[in-house]
Amino acid sequence: MTDTLRLKASPRGLARAATVLQGGGLVAFPTETVYGLGGDASNDRAVARIYEAKGRPSFNPLIVHFADLATAQAYVHWSDMAQRVADALWPGPLTLVLPLREGARLSKLVTAGLDTLAVRVPANPVARALLRAAGVPVAAPSANRSGRISPTRAAHVLETLDGRIDAVLDGGACDVGLESTILGLAGKPTLLRPGRVTCEQLTDLLGRPVAQRKDSEQISAPGQLGSHYAPSALVRLNAAEWEPDEARLAFGPVESCDLNLSPTGDLVEAAANLFEYLYRLDATGAPRIAVMPVPHVGLGVAINDRLSRAAAPRN
16 A cells, blocks of 8 residues: 555545545544544445454444434434433534444444444534545544554554555544543443543433443443553553653642643543553653553543553553
8 A cells, every 4th residue: 555645624635535435445534532544334345444454353343433313323223312312412422332223234344243333423523524525434443553542643643554544634633532432222221431421421311320331241342352542661550659661641730740641630631631642651662651540530430441451461
C-alpha cells in the first residue's frame, strides 16, 4: 500500500474520504471519543482489511456507526428501552448492543459470529458529515494497532497505521478522549464497557439497575480484551511515590510529576488527557510509566478500566 493520504476536514477532504469508503477503502476519522478506523460494514473485503490493518483478533466484534438514529434502527431489533436511551444520549459517546435484524446487509465479520450488533450515532460534526456523505454503514474500531493506545489526534493514527490504511481525515483533537460507553440491551441492561456516560447515569435514565459485565465472561462487545490500550512502556498503577526510571503521570494537586491528568482533580479533564498523555510519556523512552490513583467513581470507573487494561500482562 502507498502512504496514507492526509485529508483536511474540508468539503473537498470529506468528499474524498467518502469516495474512499464507498470504494472499499479504509479511512481514519475523528469522533468525539477517539479516532475510528472506518470501512464499509457491508463490504466483506473492507471489514477484513480493518482486522488486518489493526492486527485485531477476528473474535472481537466491531461497532457500526450511522449518521442518524433512523438508519441505525434498520439494522437491529429496536426496543422502547433503546428509544429512551437514544432520545436522551444520541448523538453522543454511547454504543448500544441490540439483536441483529434478520437480513441486515452487513458483513458477518462485523459481528464476529454474534447475533447482536453494536451501533452508534456519533456527535462529532466531522464524523456525521462523513457518514452522511458516504451513505454506507461504517464499521469503525479505534484507529490504532490492536492493543495499543487509542488515538485522539490524527498524528496518533499515523504512528501505527501509516501505510496500512488509505486515508486519515484530520478533524483535530477528540473532546472526550475515551472510547464510547457500551450498553447491552439484548437482554437485561448491562454495562459492557464504561465510558463518558456512566453506569449511574444509565441507571437513572432507565429507572432500573444496570448490570455490569465481568471480565471472566465471554467477549460480547469491543474493548473487552484483558490487555488493551497499552503503551510500549510497562504501566504501574496506584503509584504512591516515584521510582528513578519511571515517567510520572499524576492526578490532582501534585508538585513533582512529568504530566498531570488534571491538577484540579477534574475527571472529565483527566479522561480527555489520558491517551494523549500516555502517548507523550511513551515517547520519552522511559521503560515504565507510573500512574497515581484516580478515584473509582463516576467517569473515574472508565479511566481506571483503560488503565487496568494498559497495565495488564501482555501476550
